[in-house]
Amino acid sequence: MNPRILVVDDEPIVRTFIRAALRSHGYDVLTAASAAEAAEISGVDLLLTEFELPDASGEVLAARLRKKQRCLRVIYTTGQSQLKTSEAVLYKPFTTAVLLDAIGSQCCCHPKAA
Numbered sequence: 001m002n003p004r005i006l007v008v009d010d011e012p013i014v015r016t017f018i019r020a021a022l023r024s025h026g027y028d029v030l031t032a033a034s035a036a037e038a039a040e041i042s043g044v045d046l047l048l049t050e051f052e053l054p055d056a057s058g059e060v061l062a063a064r065l066r067k068k069q070r071c072l073r074v075i076y077t078t079g080q081s082q083l084k085t086s087e088a089v090l091y092k093p094f095t096t097a098v099l100l101d102a103i104g105s106q107c108c109c110h111p112k113a114a
Helices: 012-023 035-039 058-068 096-104
Strands: 004-008 028-032 046-050 073-078 088-091
Touching (some): 004 035, 012 028, 012 096, 035 046, 046 058
16 A cells, blocks of 8 residues: 555645645645645545645644544645744745655655556
8 A cells, every 4th residue: 555645735736736746656645725624634644734724734733633643744845934843844846856855754655666
């Protein structure tokens, strides 16, 4: 089974770009447009979320999901120049190569060859 990644971003173009990039490299990808929508999803290996969502911060979302799944890995995306967090951060704009490197750095997230 391939790693399952939940992508949360309120911008449809960003969700579409990330979903396409990850699926083309063998990842199972779910998407959500808000923290509320994402909070209903479980059973993922990695949360890739915008740090500032309209309905909650990425930190709040990660905390909610970790109540159901303690070992959930998290990567934040942001357009801010500096973000202070203990989690991995991708600064927008980023390339597919940078995205894949960030995902690959998470020990649980390597897709199996077909």
